[in-house]
Amino acid sequence: MPELPEVEVTRQSFAKRIRGGRIESVRLGKPLRWPLGIDPAMLVGRTVLDVRRRGKYLLLDLNHGMLLMHLGMSGSVSFAPEQPAAAAHDHFDLATSRGVLRLNDPRRFGAVVYAPAQDAPEAVKLLGRLGVEPLSDAFEPEAFHQGLKRRNAPVKQVLLAGELVVGVGNIYASEALFMAGIRPTLRASRISRPRADRLHQAVRDVLARAVAKGGSTLRDFSNAQGQAGYFQLEAMVYDRAGQPCRVCAAPIKTLRQGQRATYYCPHCQKS
DNA sequence: AAAAGCCCCTGGATGC
DNA sequence: TGCATCCAGGGGCTTT
Numbered sequence: 001m002p003e004l005p006e007v008e009v010t011r012q013s014f015a016k017r018i019r020g021g022r023i024e025s026v027r028l029g030k031p032l033r034w035p036l037g038i039d040p041a042m043l044v045g046r047t048v049l050d051v052r053r054r055g056k057y058l059l060l061d062l063n064h065g066m067l068l069m070h071l072g073m074s075g076s077v078s079f080a081p082e083q084p085a086a087a088a089h090d091h092f093d094l095a096t097s098r099g100v101l102r103l104n105d106p107r108r109f110g111a112v113v114y115a116p117a118q119d120a121p122e123a124v125k126l127l128g129r130l131g132v133e134p135l136s137d138a139f140e141p142e143a144f145h146q147g148l149k150r151r152n153a154p155v156k157q158v159l160l161a162g163e164l165v166v167g168v169g170n171i172y173a174s175e176a177l178f179m180a181g182i183r184p185t186l187r188a189s190r191i192s193r194p195r196a197d198r199l200h201q202a203v204r205d206v207l208a209r210a211v212a213k214g215g216s217t218l219r220d221f222s223n224a225q226g227q228a229g230y231f232q233l234e235a236m237v238y239d240r241a242g243q244p245c246r247v248c249a250a251p252i253k254t255l256r257q258g259q260r261a262t263y264y265c266p267h268c269q270k271s
Numbered sequence: 272a273a274a275a276g277c278c279c280c281t282g283g284a285t286g287c
Numbered sequence: 288t289g290c291a292t293c294c295a296g297g298g299g300c301t302t303t
Binding site for chain 1: 273274275276277279280281282283
Binding site: 070072074107170218 | 294296
């Protein structure tokens with residue numbers, strides 16, 4: 001479910017409110033993708049200093065150690081002074097003096113993992129191979145083009161892999177490639193510098209606009225205050241197979257790449 | 272070393 | 288109504 005915009009919107013919707021909260025209790029539901037990695041009782045008494053984001057991970061900095069939270073495909077977070085009794089898919093509660101942070105994740109591809117320090121093995125294992133942040137100055141056209149030149153895989157899958165640039169998932173990969181006028185099946189290594197520049201700009205632009213719209217709510221995403229996103233209403237190609245291109249009216253096509261659906265306009269994205 | 276497949280899991284939509 | 292099948296916003300791990 002959540003790509004960079006949804007994770008960032010989630011972060012913004014509760015970071016300030018949880019900051020300074022003292023952990024009072026931790027409740028675990030069914031197992032998530034990975035074990036927490038610490039006795040929950042050991043977290044009680046620690047303080048949440050800040051909430052950051054790295055790629056699609058939320059990072060809760062504690063006064064000692066950190067929690068890495070990933071929303072997987074179906075995860076969403078809520079934060080409120082009090083929470084109702086845990087329901088079927090509520091698998092993690094972090095009760096603090098500022099409110100209760102709850103992770104709901106029906107498919108349980110998400111996870112919450114404790115790391116004793118920023119550079120601890122538990123953190124490096126998950127964050128170590130991640131590419132640059134697309135909305136930071138570190139995401140720079142020349143290096144992006146060089147990175148593309150080193151990959152022979154289809155550009156859509158290079159974007160999804162997150163080793164060049166993080167945070168671009170299945171929706172925004174299709175959208176960015178449409179904006180740049182690039183066919184998703186084109187080998188990354190064959191993209192010229194001017195076209196790489198257009199893609200670089202498209203990635204930044206689509207992600208920033210999606211954050212501004214509160215993310216995309218396809219079925220059930222909402223931020224930590226329960227508010228839905230609206231960017232899906234502006235999607236040019238995603239989930240629009242057979243519908244007319246919003247630019248040229250040609251029917252949007254779909255194909256499968258790496259077991260994921262890709263959408264593109266055969267006329268606007270000729271190569 | 273890079274690329275392609277395989278899973279993890281639940282629920283909703285669709286088809287017979 | 289019931290049951291089978293397919294698909295879904297991710298990504299680590301294994302196999303080519």
